[in-house]
Amino acid sequence: MKEFKITYFFDQEHYIRRFVYLDSFEQAKELVTAERDQYISFIDSRGIYHELHTGQVRVVQISEYFREKKPS
Numbered sequence: 001m002k003e004f005k006i007t008y009f010f011d012q013e014h015y016i017r018r019f020v021y022l023d024s025f026e027q028a029k030e031l032v033t034a035e036r037d038q039y040i041s042f043i044d045s046r047g048i049y050h051e052l053h054t055g056q057v058r059v060v061q062i063s064e065y066f067r068e069k070k071p072s
Contacts, residue, residue: 004028005065008057016050018042019065028062 001021006028009015022028037055044050054060 003065003067005061005063006032007061008052008054009059009061010057016052017044018050019045025062025064032060032062 001023002025004020004022004025006018006020007015008018020028020031022031032054035054037053039051039053041049041051
């Protein structure tokens with residue numbers, strides 16, 4: 001599985017990031033498309049619960065994410 005970062009932009013200063021594990025970029029794109037114009041909820045990497053209506057988002061960005069391991 002690959003990790004994808006989905007960023008929902010409300011304006012130039014406000015956004016929420018969501019990380020999902022899927023097999024391909026196409027699956028990530030299909031997920032975003034399937035969730036269009038509805039409420040979604042998720043818990044981010046900091047443990048914060050989010051609910052948002054995807055119809056109120058101005059821009060959605062999807063990119064494959066490569067986590068860097070922190071040095072010990």
